[in-house]
Amino acid sequence: MKIFEANISYQVLVFLNEFLKNITSFEIANQKMFDAFGINHFFDDDDFQSLIKSLSLSNVNLVEEPDRAEYGDFQTNKDLANKVAKHLSIRNVSPEIVIEPTCGKGNFIIASLSNFKAIKKVFGIEIYKPYVWETKFSILDFFLSNPDSHKPEITITHCSIFDFDFKNISKQFPTEKLLVIGNPPWVTNSKLGSLNSSNLPKKSNFKNQNGLDAMTGKGNFDIAEYITLMLLDAFQTHKGYLSLLVKNSVIKNIVFDQKEKQYRIGEIEKYCIDSKKEFNVSVEASLLYCQLNSTPSLKCKEFDFYSVENKLNFGWLNSKFVSNITDYIETREIDGVCPFEWRQGIKHDCSSIMELERVSGHFVNNLSEEITFEEDLVYGFLKSSDLKNTVIKKTRKHTIVTQTKVGQETSYIQHLYPETYTYLKKNISSFQSRKSSIYKGKPQFSIFGIGDYSFKPYKVAISGLYKTYHFTLVLPQNDKPVMLDDTCYFIGFDRIEYAVYAIILLNSKTTEEFLKSITFSDAKRVFTKDLLMRLDLLKLASIIPQQEIDKQIIFLNNKYDLSINLSQWDNFISEMTPVKEKQLTIFG
Numbered sequence: 001m002k003i004f005e006a007n008i009s010y011q012v013l014v015f016l017n018e019f020l021k022n023i024t025s026f027e028i029a030n031q032k033m034f035d036a037f038g039i040n041h042f043f044d045d046d047d048f049q050s051l052i053k054s055l056s057l058s059n060v061n062l063v064e065e066p067d068r069a070e071y072g073d074f075q076t077n078k079d080l081a082n083k084v085a086k087h088l089s090i091r092n093v094s095p096e097i098v099i100e101p102t103c104g105k106g107n108f109i110i111a112s113l114s115n116f117k118a119i120k121k122v123f124g125i126e127i128y129k130p131y132v133w134e135t136k137f138s139i140l141d142f143f144l145s146n147p148d149s150h151k152p153e154i155t156i157t158h159c160s161i162f163d164f165d166f167k168n169i170s171k172q173f174p175t176e177k178l179l180v181i182g183n184p185p186w187v188t189n190s191k192l193g194s195l196n197s198s199n200l201p202k203k204s205n206f207k208n209q210n211g212l213d214a215m216t217g218k219g220n221f222d223i224a225e226y227i228t229l230m231l232l233d234a235f236q237t238h239k240g241y242l243s244l245l246v247k248n249s250v251i252k253n254i255v256f257d258q259k260e261k262q263y264r265i266g267e268i269e270k271y272c273i274d275s276k277k278e279f280n281v282s283v284e285a286s287l288l289y290c291q292l293n294s295t296p297s298l299k300c301k302e303f304d305f306y307s308v309e310n311k312l313n314f315g316w317l318n319s320k321f322v323s324n325i326t327d328y329i330e331t332r333e334i335d336g337v338c339p340f341e342w343r344q345g346i347k348h349d350c351s352s353i354m355e356l357e358r359v360s361g362h363f364v365n366n367l368s369e370e371i372t373f374e375e376d377l378v379y380g381f382l383k384s385s386d387l388k389n390t391v392i393k394k395t396r397k398h399t400i401v402t403q404t405k406v407g408q409e410t411s412y413i414q415h416l417y418p419e420t421y422t423y424l425k426k427n428i429s430s431f432q433s434r435k436s437s438i439y440k441g442k443p444q445f446s447i448f449g450i451g452d453y454s455f456k457p458y459k460v461a462i463s464g465l466y467k468t469y470h471f472t473l474v475l476p477q478n479d480k481p482v483m484l485d486d487t488c489y490f491i492g493f494d495r496i497e498y499a500v501y502a503i504i505l506l507n508s509k510t511t512e513e514f515l516k517s518i519t520f521s522d523a524k525r526v527f528t529k530d531l532l533m534r535l536d537l538l539k540l541a542s543i544i545p546q547q548e549i550d551k552q553i554i555f556l557n558n559k560y561d562l563s564i565n566l567s568q569w570d571n572f573i574s575e576m577t578p579v580k581e582k583q584l585t586i587f588g
């Protein structure tokens with residue numbers, strides 16, 4: 001049953017009918033409601049009369065819910081809200097003031113009323129009017145079903161959280177024990193941008209975003225993160241707790257920012273929930289819990305919400321931010337600077353024209369067009385999804401490499417490779433419609449992520465997207481180096497031996513554990529250049545026992561028909577040793 005698009009129970013409907021029978025003004029109705037249940041401003045002048053009309057049982061209607069994507073609307077089910085409140089109550093959280101910053105249908109408010117006995121005041125805020133009603137109806141339903149339960153003063157405010165003055169609550173109740181509980185909207189600023197939504201703080205320079213960050217996607221953040229920080233700003237010096245359901249990335253960012261922001265929060269904990277089961281979405285989310293008014297903590301303990309089993313601890317360890325503190329301590333000796341530069345693969349944003357498959361003597365592009373042209377600019381091409389095996393000798397795809405370095409003129413193609421030029425020119429509109437601004441003002445068939453390093457014959461690569469901690473050796477194809485796309489990272493070598501030594505070091509257990517301890521599985525890109533640059537291969541070479549290297553060489557030789565030996569090992573070590581250290585060894 002619905003009234004004002006809000007679900008209402010039969011019990012509340014009957015009650016309201018009776019309760020409002022002889023009441024003519026909303027002021028009197030509000031006073032009676034406050035006296036009976038402690039709920040402030042239950043009715044508005046505007047909708048009081050229409051509510052009375054709707055209450056005649058025949059008027060209760062069913063209304064289709066509107067699209068609320070911009071409001072990040074994922075209502076917490078009653079059972080989960082109750083489990084959260086129970087969990088807090090078991091931990092002796094017993095608030096006097098409860099704040100639900102975006103209360104939705106009010107399940108956290110009901111869970112709080114059921115589980116916390118010392119509450120004096122409840123504040124709920126919600127932007128969507130039907131939910132404001134639903135929360136109020138649910139509270140009534142709760143009190144009608146539990147007539148003896150304690151009734152605190154309750155205020156549900158219909159407004160945007162960005163217009164609500166939390167600091168006012170903080171000032172009014174400086175000494176009371178507080179609990180901020182809820183589940184702020186699950187929506188990112190870029191999603192809001194694409195929806196043309198204004199559900200954002202009016203004037204915010206959140207995280208000092210600039211145009212570049214917005215372009216690279218670094219500036220993409222969840223508004224739940226903004227809301228959590230807003231709440232910490234208002235309540236960090238208050239006695240109490242904050243406990244919010246948020247995406248894992250929000251918790252990670254808050255702990256990451258703690259180094260600089262030093263919010264007065266301690267005992268930071270993360271309880272991983274099963275979002276598929278609870279919200280039917282595939283987003284990693286957890287309950288964030290922390291104690292307010294504490295010495296700033298830079299670490300977070302991670303648990304399974306259902307078993308309360310401690311899985312790991314993450315956060316800052318001196319100057320390093322790591323995803324698993326225990327594993328990091330075990331492997332941190334390899335956290336340094338990689339002697340070789342990790343590079344990202346080629347970006348062309350024109351796969352329909354630039355990506356080709358070889359079909360009996362000619363090429364076929366992604367538009368299924370058959371093409372024949374000079375092969376000089378065509379190279380084998382690998383994407384993240386191709387990097388499954390340890391050694392790759394043959395590629396499924398090919399790409400046209402139009403430049404040898406970023407910004408190089410592409411007009412040379414016309415003279416040297418006229419058929420290739422004709423093909424590219426014929427498809428010029430596909431190049432011109434590339435959205436990214438990096439192509440603006442650049443030569444017409446420009447690509448990015450290209451340089452001398454792209455033409456190194458032997459490469460060791462990893463996908464930046466997948467949570468597979470496995471490196472692949474990429475060998476030349478038809479005497480030409482193979483290229484990787486921009487979802488991959490690689491280091492290039494002139495000698496196959498160096499590449500094989502590198503891959504053995506990189507696929508060692510130590511590297512895997514180290515990488516697992518510094519990567520966050522919820523990150524869009526699990527691996528980044530910065531992260532891979534931390535792999536100190538020289539140190540690794542000194543840790544991995546020589547027999548292990550021998551064993552792996554034999555294995556790779558047999559499996560992939562290679563003929564590598566250790567004859568180049570010393571040169572490899574020397575190549576990785578910084579010049580200064582080499583001089584010290586010579587003169588020392």
Ligand SMILES: C[S@@+](CC[C@H](N)C(=O)[O-])C[C@H]1O[C@@H](n2cnc3c(N)ncnc32)[C@H](O)[C@@H]1O
Pocket residue numbers: 070071072073074075076077101102103104105106107108125126127128131159160161162182183184185186199
């Ligand atoms: C993820 S839902 C959670 C609702 C509720 N806290 C719960 O746990 O069931 C987020 C809620 O935030 C509300 N909301 C979105 N933007 C808001 C804003 N600017 N101010 C107040 N509430 C907002 C949505 O309408 C929605 O009810």
